[in-house]
Amino acid sequence: MELAITTERAGENGWIAFAPEVRATAQGSTEADAKDNLRALLARYPDLLEEPRRATDRHVELIRL
Secondary structure, eight states, rough: OOOOOEEEEGGGGGGEEEEEEGGEEEEEEEEEHHHHHHHHHHHHHHGHHHHHHHHSOOOOOOOOO
């Protein structure tokens, strides 16, 4: 399953990875750590993925504003 995520530097506190579609957030000391922690969170709580999995027409797309 593919999810769009956003990563953002959190100042002195490292990085944040956010998956808005499933309302999940994780942080880590590096951007890669934050992404890995988000993956681990979703693996530990797979029920967070149920709603997007059940969507019949689901498209993830990035647009530039």
